Every structure is written in structure tokens, then in C-alpha cells.
Amino acid sequence: xxxxxxxxxxxxxxxxxxxxxxxxxxxxxxxxxxxxxxxxxxxxxxxxxxxxxxxxxxxxxxxxxxx
Numbered sequence: 807x808x809x810x811x812x813x814x815x816x817x818x819x820x821x822x823x824x825x826x827x828x829x830x831x832x833x834x835x836x837x838x839x840x841x842x843x844x845x846x847x848x849x850x851x852x853x854x855x856x857x858x859x860x861x862x863x864x865x866x867x868x869x870x871x872x873x
Contacts, residue, residue, distance in 0.1 A: 817831065817832045818833070824856055827857045839858075842858070844862060844864075
């Protein structure tokens with residue numbers, strides 16, 4: 807992953823691959839993304855983790871349109 811730096815406690819300071827927003831990730835502990843109901847195949851070619859807002863937008867775009 808290329809858009810992160812590790813800080814103390816195993817947290818990663820990330821930059822969203824889509825909007826550039828900064829956010830923190832704790833893959834070994836409690837991370838906001840683990841509470842999300844959205845699951846997308848990651849990473850998309852050329853991308854890394856997404857912020858909460860971009861993850862939700864990507865999920866909306868990936869969902870089939872209601873009939």
C-alpha cells in the first residue's frame with residue numbers, strides 16, 4: 807500500500823485513494839470500516855483504502871439498480 811504511514815499502536819494514517827481525505831485505520835483492532843455493512847473487493851487497481859464517504863458512494867455505484 808502506498809498511501810499510508812504507520813504510527814504508534816499499529817494505526818495507519820491513510821489518504822483516501824479517491825478524494826484525498828486523511829483518515830486513520832487500525833487493521834489489528836477496532837476500525838470504523840469493520841463496522842460498515844458495505845464490503846467491496848479491495849483494492850481496485852491503483853487504489854488503496856477509501857474513506858467512509860467514498861466507500862459508501864462506491865457501494866451505491868456497485869449495487870444493481872432496483873427494479
